[in-house]
Amino acid sequence: MILCVILASFLMFADQRMSWMEDVRAQISTVVAPVQWIVSLPARGLSLASLALSDQTRLVNENRRLRERLLTLSQRVQRMASLSEDNVRLRELLKATPRQEIPWITAGLLTLDNDPFLQQMIIDRGQQSGVYSGQPVVDSAGLVGQIISVSRYSSRVLLITDASHSVPVQINRNGLRFIARGAGQPGRLTLDNVPNNTDIREGDLLVTSGLTGRFPEGYPVARVSRIMRNAGTPFASVEVRPIAQLDRSRNFLLLFTHDRLKPKSHQLSQEAVDAALQVVRPGRQEARQ
Known part of the structure; x- marks a missing residue:
């Protein structure tokens, strides 16, 4: 036990002080990747068995x-060509920079981190697919997180709910900018330094502001769920809930925001992404109107 304690202390010291430990971790992750894939097989098998035995009425x-x-998506796609042309003309009138197409690749979930104090997961894409550290990860609803370490065949994703993760956001309704920080709990984020008199409401949609350059602008992040304005302090306490299905999504998109790392295929326009993301929340905007 004493030997294990000494070895663990040395490894923690080396991890903090020595840069070569990152390469060692990547090599170990490469070796462990097949084991992680094998461990995920029972869960996949159970999922397929559950699907095969599902109630017919529920499936219908x-x-x-x-x-x-x-049908809703088809109707919106039919308008995409017209809306895209209108957007181009308006940007030309305003002399605004056109939105760039963002290449992407798909990825699947391998395993979730069992540590209750960490909000992380491992996906089945790595250096062989061009994945890089800091790469944004989204699902069909919104922002999931970012890549923090990469091995040859797998990568580790830091979820937006992790206590060490922050993302610059803005209110979609009025453009006010804030920093959304993970609360270390599933399904919960907080906004830092929100003045009491800020025009923010429950239900407001928060999207990425694109200020840091790491996360592209306009991707849904969260909705405001609770606002507590304290008379004795200058700042309000604001809680938000992530839009991404962090507890159930198994398929993700990895966005290539670095020009030198962009693949030659899988090009998708921002307008198409926005339209697809709106489909997972049908009826919300129509109900407001």
Whole structure:
């Protein structure tokens, strides 16, 4: 036990002080990747078995809902060409820089971190696919997090709910900018330094502001769930809930925001991404109108 304590202390010291430990960690992750894939097989098998034994009525209802969503998406896609041209003309009139297309690749979930104090997961894409540290990760609803370490065949993702993660955001309604910080708990974020007199409301949509250059502008991050204005302090306490399905998503998109690392395929326009993200929240905007 004493030997293990000494070895653990040395490894912690080396991890903090020596840069070569990052390479060692990447090599170890490469070796462990096949084990992680094998460990994930029972969960995949159970998922397939559960799907095969699902109630037929539930499947019919789910199929109906998917058809309705597909119909909604088709209707919006039909308007995409016209809206895109209108957007280009308006930007030309305003002399604004056009939005760049963002390349992407798909990735699947391998495993979640079992540490209750960490909000991290491992996906099945690595250096072989061009993945890099700091790369944004999204699902079908919104921002999931960013890559923090990469091995040859897998990568570790830091979720936006982790206590060490922060992302610059802005209120979609009025453009006010803040920093959304993870609370270290699933399904919860907080906003830093929000003055009591700020025009912020429950239900406001927060999107990435794009200020740091790491996360592209306009991707949904969270919705304001609770505001507590304290008369005795200059700042309000604001809680927000992530829009991404962090507890159930198994498929993700890795966005290539660095020019030198962009792949030659999988090009997708920002307008198409925005339209697709709106489909997972059908009826919200229509209800407001």
